[in-house]
Amino acid sequence: MLAFLLRRLLSLIPSILILLLFVVVLLRLLPGDVVDVMLKDFRASDLDRQVLEERLGIGDPIAVEYVDYVRGAATGDLGRSFWTQEPVLTVIFDHVSVTMELMLLALVFGTLTGIPLGVLSAVKQDTIADYALRSVSVLALSVPNFLLATAIVTLPAAYFGWSPPLFYTRFSDDPWAHFQHFLIPAAMLAPFLSASLMRMTRSMMLEVLNEDYVRTARAKGLPERLVVYRHSVKNALIPVVTLLGLHVAVLLSGAVVVEIIFGLPGLGKLLIDSLVQRDYPVIQGIAVVTGIFVMLTNLIVDASYRFLDPRIRLG
Amino acid sequence: MEPEQSYWQRFWTKKVTRRRLVTRSLMAGAGLAAVATVGCGDDDGGGTTTATATAGATTPGATSTPSPTPATGLPPFGGEAVLHTQFQFGDFNPFRSPFAPSIGGLGCTLDTPLEFGPLDFELRGRLLDSWEIVGDGSEILFDINPDAKWHNQAPVNARAVDAEDMALNITRYAGKVDPSEVRLASNMFGLDTADVVGDQLRLNMSTPSLSVLNGLAYYQMTVHPREVIEAEEAFTDPSKFVGSGAFVLDKYDNGVEAIFSRNPEYWRKDSLGQQLPYLDSVRFKWLSDPAAEKAAFESGDVDYIQMLDQLVRDEILTARPDTQVTSYLAWGSAFNFRFNTAKAPFSDARVRKAIHLALDYEDVINPILGSNWAYSGALSAALPEAIPSSEISQMPGWNPATKAQDLEQARSLMSDAGFPDGGISFSIMVITTQQTDEMAVTIQSLLKGIWPAMDVNVEVVEVADLSSRLGAGDFDSVVQFAPRLPDAALDLFNNYSTGGSLNWGAYSNSALDALIDDSLTAIDADGRSSAILQAEETILEELPVIWLGTVDLAQGWDPKIVGVQQLLGPGSTSSIADSHYHSSRYGIEA
Numbered sequence: 001m002l003a004f005l006l007r008r009l010l011s012l013i014p015s016i017l018i019l020l021l022f023v024v025v026l027l028r029l030l031p032g033d034v035v036d037v038m039l040k041d042f043r044a045s046d047l048d049r050q051v052l053e054e055r056l057g058i059g060d061p062i063a064v065e066y067v068d069y070v071r072g073a074a075t076g077d078l079g080r081s082f083w084t085q086e087p088v089l090t091v092i093f094d095h096v097s098v099t100m101e102l103m104l105l106a107l108v109f110g111t112l113t114g115i116p117l118g119v120l121s122a123v124k125q126d127t128i129a130d131y132a133l134r135s136v137s138v139l140a141l142s143v144p145n146f147l148l149a150t151a152i153v154t155l156p157a158a159y160f161g162w163s164p165p166l167f168y169t170r171f172s173d174d175p176w177a178h179f180q181h182f183l184i185p186a187a188m189l190a191p192f193l194s195a196s197l198m199r200m201t202r203s204m205m206l207e208v209l210n211e212d213y214v215r216t217a218r219a220k221g222l223p224e225r226l227v228v229y230r231h232s233v234k235n236a237l238i239p240v241v242t243l244l245g246l247h248v249a250v251l252l253s254g255a256v257v258v259e260i261i262f263g264l265p266g267l268g269k270l271l272i273d274s275l276v277q278r279d280y281p282v283i284q285g286i287a288v289v290t291g292i293f294v295m296l297t298n299l300i301v302d303a304s305y306r307f308l309d310p311r312i313r314l315g
Numbered sequence: 316m317e318p319e320q321s322y323w324q325r326f327w328t329k330k331v332t333r334r335r336l337v338t339r340s341l342m343a344g345a346g347l348a349a350v351a352t353v354g355c356g357d358d359d360g361g362g363t364t365t366a367t368a369t370a371g372a373t374t375p376g377a378t379s380t381p382s383p384t385p386a387t388g389l390p391p392f393g394g395e396a397v398l399h400t401q402f403q404f405g406d407f408n409p410f411r412s413p414f415a416p417s418i419g420g421l422g423c424t425l426d427t428p429l430e431f432g433p434l435d436f437e438l439r440g441r442l443l444d445s446w447e448i449v450g451d452g453s454e455i456l457f458d459i460n461p462d463a464k465w466h467n468q469a470p471v472n473a474r475a476v477d478a479e480d481m482a483l484n485i486t487r488y489a490g491k492v493d494p495s496e497v498r499l500a501s502n503m504f505g506l507d508t509a510d511v512v513g514d515q516l517r518l519n520m521s522t523p524s525l526s527v528l529n530g531l532a533y534y535q536m537t538v539h540p541r542e543v544i545e546a547e548e549a550f551t552d553p554s555k556f557v558g559s560g561a562f563v564l565d566k567y568d569n570g571v572e573a574i575f576s577r578n579p580e581y582w583r584k585d586s587l588g589q590q591l592p593y594l595d596s597v598r599f600k601w602l603s604d605p606a607a608e609k610a611a612f613e614s615g616d617v618d619y620i621q622m623l624d625q626l627v628r629d630e631i632l633t634a635r636p637d638t639q640v641t642s643y644l645a646w647g648s649a650f651n652f653r654f655n656t657a658k659a660p661f662s663d664a665r666v667r668k669a670i671h672l673a674l675d676y677e678d679v680i681n682p683i684l685g686s687n688w689a690y691s692g693a694l695s696a697a698l699p700e701a702i703p704s705s706e707i708s709q710m711p712g713w714n715p716a717t718k719a720q721d722l723e724q725a726r727s728l729m730s731d732a733g734f735p736d737g738g739i740s741f742s743i744m745v746i747t748t749q750q751t752d753e754m755a756v757t758i759q760s761l762l763k764g765i766w767p768a769m770d771v772n773v774e775v776v777e778v779a780d781l782s783s784r785l786g787a788g789d790f791d792s793v794v795q796f797a798p799r800l801p802d803a804a805l806d807l808f809n810n811y812s813t814g815g816s817l818n819w820g821a822y823s824n825s826a827l828d829a830l831i832d833d834s835l836t837a838i839d840a841d842g843r844s845s846a847i848l849q850a851e852e853t854i855l856e857e858l859p860v861i862w863l864g865t866v867d868l869a870q871g872w873d874p875k876i877v878g879v880q881q882l883l884g885p886g887s888t889s890s891i892a893d894s895h896y897h898s899s900r901y902g903i904e905a
Contacts, residue, residue, distance in 0.1 A: 032779025038412075040782035051494045083405030084551050150606050157610035158634045166607050166616060167600040168571050260603045265570045269603055273403060278779050 005303065012295050016288065017070065023287040024066045027280050034058070034082045034278040056082050058280075073288060079281035081274075088285035091270070096289065098168075098266035102259065103251045105186035107244075110193030115240065117194070118201025119233060122209060133198065140195035146257040149188040153261055166263050185262040189254050193247050200243050204236035211235075238308050245301030249294045392593035396876060399600045399608060399617045403570045408550040410487040410496035413535035416556065420573040420599035424558035425537040426463065428481060429528060431801060431886035436646075436699050438528055442476055442538050442559065443516065452523025452838040457481070457516040462582035466564075468557045470542040473580070476559050478511040483541045485509040485518070485531075501809055501816055502530030502800070504835055523838050529802030561592040573599040612638075618873035623866065624750060625685030631871055639872040643883040644689055646697035648866035650680070650754065651797045652743075655790055656859050657821040660739040665732040667858045671712045672725035673765050679757045680864045683750050688864035693807065693854035696865035697885035700803040700847050702855075704865070710855070722765060729766065737766025741791035742774045746781050751794040754863065758794065785819040793819065794863070801886075803847050804834040811854055822859035 035052045053059045060068070072079060078088035121133040157163040164184040169177040208214060209232055217231045218224075256268030267286055274282040305312045404415035416425065430441040440446075443457040459478055465471035489503035490496050505522035518527065530536070539549075540557055549555035554567040561583065562575035575597045583591045600617065602608050609627060612620040613634040622628040622640070632638055652674075654661035661667055680688050690708040694701035707713050711721050729737050743755040752775055759771040776784065784790050797817070800806040809815045812831045813823040830853060833846035854860075872879055 030779070032777065032781075032783035034779075036782040036786065037779045038406075039786070040778065047494065048497060055495060081405060086551065153604075153610045154606050157613040158630065161614050161634070163607075163610040163614035163616065166602060166611050170568070170571065261607055263600075263602045263604070263607055265601070269570075272603075276778060277405070279405070 001303070001306070005299070008299050008302070012292070012299075015295060016291060019287060019291045020070060020073065020284070021066060023284050024069060024280075025062055027278075027283055028062050028065070030278070032278060034280065037277050058082075069284065078285040078288065081282050082279045083277055088281045091282055092267070092285050092289050095265060095267050095270045098264050099252070099255050099259065099268065102182055102186055102189065102255050102264060102266060103248070105182050106189035106193060106251055106255075107248075109186055109190035110197060110247075111244065113190070114194035114197025115201050115233075115237075118198040118240075119205055119228065119236075121198065121202040122205030123228060125206060134202075137195035137198050140191035143191070145188050145192060145254050146261065148191070149185065149258050149261040152184060152188060164262070168263055168265055181262070181264070185258045185264060188258055189251055192254070193244075193251060196243060196247065197240060200240050201236060204239055205232060208232045208236045234308060238305055241301055241304055241308065245298045248297045252290055252294070393595045394875070395596045395598055396594055396618050397598045397600065397616065398619050399602045399611060401601070401603060401605075401608070403601060403603075404553075406550070407553045407556070408496070408547075409535075409537055409539060410490075410493070411498060413488075413499050413537070416539075416553070417535040417537050420567070420575060420597070421553060421556055421558075421564070422534070422537070422560075423562040423575055423597055424466070424556065424560045424564050424578075425539070426559050427532060427534060427536050428457075428485070428538060429532040430534075431532050432884075433882055433887040434884035436697070436884070436886035438532055441532075443481065443531070446528070448838065452525075453520050455518040455520065455527070456512065457518075459514065459516065460582060463559050464580065464582070465540050465559050466557050466578060467580070468563070470546070471540045471557050476538070476540075478514060478516040480538065480541050481516045482509040482511050483544060484536075484538045485516075487544065488536060499530070499533065499536060501805060502533050502536060502802075503527055504530065504805060504808070522836055524804075524835050525838055525843060526802045526804045526808075526835055530800075530805060533801060562594075562597055565596075570601050572601070575599075612871060612873075615873065618876055620871045622869040622871050623687075624683060625681075625687070628685065628687075628869055628871075635871075637874045639874050639876070639879070640869060641872065641879055641883050642687055642867050642869040643887055644697040644885045645866050645868040645887065646695045646801050646885060647799050648868055649691060649695055649797055649799055650751065650794065650863040650866070652754075652758065652792065652794050652861040652863055653797075653820050654792050654859060654861075655788060655820045656823075657788055658791065660732070660734070660741065661792065661820070663732045664857050665728040666734070666739065667861075668712075669725040669728040669732070669737075670762065671858050671861050672721040672728070673762060674712065674758065674861070675715070675718065675761060676713055676863060677715060678761060679754050682757065683753060684864070684866060687867040687869050689867060691862035691865045693811070693851040693860075693862070694803050694847075695799045695806065695862075698801070698803050698806070699885075700844060702848070702851055725765070734766075736768040737762075738768040738770075740770035742772040744774045744776055744781060744784065744790045744793040745795070746778050747775055748778070751796060755794045788819070788821055790819075804831065804843065807831045807847065807850050807854075808835055811850070811859060818859075820859055822857075824853070824857060827853045827857070 034056060035049055035058070038052060039048065058065075069079065076089070078092075080087055081091055084091065117133055117137075121130045124130045153163060153166070165177070165181040168181055171178040209228075214227060214231055217227045222231075252267075255266060256271060258264075259266040259268035260272060267290065271283065271286050273279075274286070398420075400418065400420065402414075402418060404412065406412045407415045407421075409416045416422070426442045428441060428443045429438055431437065432439055440460060442460050442463050444460040446455055446457045448455050457478075459476060459481065461475075463476040464473050465476060467473035485503065485506070486492060486509050487496055488499045489506050489509070490500035491508070504526050505520045505524035506527055507519045507521035509516065509518050511517070520527070538559070543549050543555065543557055546555070549557075553569060554564065556564060556567075558564070559582075561578055561581050563578045564573070565576050566572065566574040577592055577595050579590070581591055585591055600611075602611060605627075608617075608620060609631060611617045613631060615635075620631065622631060628640075632640070654667050656662055656667075676690065689696040689704040690713050691704065692702045692707045692710075696704040696707070711717060711724070714721075726737075729735070729739075743758060745751040745755045752773065755773045759773055762769050762771050781793070781795070785793065800809060808831050809817040811818060811822060811824075812828050813825075827850060830846050830850040834843055834850055837843035837846055870879075870883075
């Protein structure tokens with residue numbers, strides 16, 4: 001197991017290097033740079049630009065910037081924000097907990113609804129409940145979360161003078177208010193995940209429920225509850241867990257929009273602000289941190305197969 | 316132009332003091348009565364010059380004295396206003412990014428050297444109490460407001476604001492220390508050095524100019540204690556800012572929440588002699604999304620919202636019919652359609668003029684602003700020295716009643732320029748966040764309706780791209796929400812002079828440059844007004860920029876906030892900063 005984890009961790013390095021290459025190069029291909037943003041609404045002279053560029057330490061060829069960045073990243077130095085001059089890691093860690101909290105809650109909501117409903121749908125195949133759940137899942141997959149979030153923010157305010165909590169409160173200031181603020185945004189992110197999990201679980205369950213060992217279990221006279229939960233669900237979960245791992249990246253991208261609508265100061269808002277301000281070190285830092293997070297999540301998913309099915313040997 | 320002459324004559328011949336303004340305001344009994352009925356005394360004039368004696372030092376952020384007690388019959392003062400902002404900044408260096416400390420809440424802890432009367436646009440003292448222009452204008456001497464002191468917080472601990480503070484701030488704003496701190500340098504036009512003479516501040520002018528005075532009243536020109544400037548900590552950690560303003564900074568959690576409490580020793584009093592501000596505290600919250608801002612106001616979570624867009628305004632008033640609506644002609648808020656005059660076809664003034672004559676301004680603006688805008692010539696319609704909006708609206712192109720003749724002339728001009736069928740091709744650059752995309756599409760449609768052969772593209776870009784391309788002159792035309800300055804000569808200089816800092820279209824006209832130079836350097840009121848008027852007329856002939864309109868800025872207020880109607884006028888600061896600036900001026904009905 002340890003050897004497997006080490007091998008997988010080492011195999012992440014080329015992925016991270018390629019990710020960094022993409023981010024560094026693509027960012028610099030964007031029209032306009034941080035100097036343009038800093039000098040917007042002001043027709044600056046060449047000297048003004050030059051002074052700012054020197055102050056910010058930009059203007060090197062892309063290849064040099066890439067090598068410098070990789071060298072720094074290897075020692076844990078992701079640079080400093082062009083705007084605040086704060087270390088990028090400090091800036092990111094100020095925001096990452098918000099995004100992680102939102103994602104975790106959405107994962108909990110999505111998993112706790114998606115998997116049981118998928119099982120139920122499979123067990124009740126071709127009944128009204130099955131049709132209803134499948135229809136709802138299609139609806140949940142079809143409605144974009146930004147639309148849902150905007151509707152939940154604007155409609156109750158317009159018609160009932162009520163809006164969900166829109167102002168972020170730090171956990172240290174008021175834990176309950178802090179938690180309340182996350183509930184609705186997480187509920188807005190969860191439906192897509194829930195519907196995907198539900199459909200995958202249903203499909204896998206239907207397959208498993210027709211397996212010989214399930215028929216054997218039933219023939220032994222085991223109650224249906226045990227047949228489903230002890231013999232079927234666990235065996236149906238491997239693709240579901242894979243899907244869950246893949247959905248971490250989807251949730252992360254959804255969080256960007258939802259955070260902005262609900263005023264959550266997470267990575268999403270930081271990313272958008274940094275993109276508008278062309279704060280390359282922060283954008284690169286976010287890409288590195290989220291990229292590594294997604295890769296590690298998938299590593300954990302792979303490692304979990306062994307626990308779900310002992311026949312699987314990791315290596 | 317009589318009113319403008321009298322304004323500058325007053326400006327030039329009188330030594331303006333706050334004491335004189337107080338005397339004047341006390342005489343305005345009827346005005347006071349009107350203000351009193353809404354429970355908020357006007358601070359016009361800044362109060363008396365006697366010190367606001369409060370025993371002992373105050374704990375930072377604490378309100379050691381009770382809220383002012385209103386005169387009999389007035390609603391009680393005090394309470395907390397909850398405001399919001401979208402702006403989250405990283406760089407708080409006021410000299411490099413002056414927008415950051417002037418808004419986002421911090422504005423209510425700070426003062427500017429001078430200010431404009433919000434209702435009359437008249438220049439008056441703030442931290443600088445009065446001024447005297449010496450001799451030929453090569454020196455301007457200022458007295459410091461004797462009542463102004465910094466908040467009782469380290470490292471200044473309630474010491475008096477002095478001339479050294481002022482000199483350092485002005486020197487930095489003029490870009491004399493760091494070449495990257497040039498954002499407001501043009502406001503300091505003609506300044507050579509700022510130094511201290513006795514207790515006074517002296518500006519030594521290399522080019523005598525009256526514009527520097529208006530520049531000192533610009534709302535972004537916030538003044539900071541020299542200890543804070545020298546330490547530079549506040550430039551990255553805004554919680555380290557210490558000001559002299561109406562509110563004391565209690566907490567600044569950037570992007571989350573900022574809390575400010577009443578400065579019980581603020582130098583400013585209302586015209587009834589009552590201590591300002593009325594509010595006990597102001598709480599700023601950050602919201603990033605316009606839909607969330609609207610929802611927060613509709614649900615009563617915030618007390619203020621800006622309602623630029625007509626559609627949003629209608630929706631808010633439907634959801635909250637009790638919303639108090641205010642509006643005022645905002646000198647700093649205007650939309651323009653700027654041509655790149657260095658490139659064909661807009662290098663030809665006939666083409667620019669033809670397009671102006673062909674436009675229906677109401678069609679372009681009304682769908683966004685409704686009726687909340689004013690026709691503008693070369694200057695913001697709110698400026699006292701501008702050709703009045705009522706006159707502009709009667710001129711060819713702007714006047715809806717003469718549109719048929721205007722169209723005929725537009726076709727003729729286009730034909731004279733070599734495009735009988737209007738067959739020019741150009742793009743209009745816009746960014747999506749300013750509602751200018753809708754205006755550009757309307758312009759496109761109007762022009763194609765008149766000249767079907769005209770090829771007009773609307774090009775949507777991002778803000779960094781816009782900035783980069785404007786700087787490089789890589790555009791045909793642009794429709795944008797453009798910044799303006801509260802001084803006519805400076806605004807002309809930046810927008811139209813050769814190499815001007817906002818002259819993105821590279822317009823160059825030596826005769827106009829000379830007129831703008833005259834308007835900047837004239838130190839007699841008549842000469843300045845005459846040069847400005849001539850410059851405006853020249854610009855209206857040449858039209859390097861079409862000003863689509865000056866915004867009559869609509870704002871919504873929770874009904875518990877009283878008195879704002881009396882405090883908003885053309886001299887108010889523009890945009891969201893209003894809510895911050897005026898937080899020292901309104902009260903809450905408890």
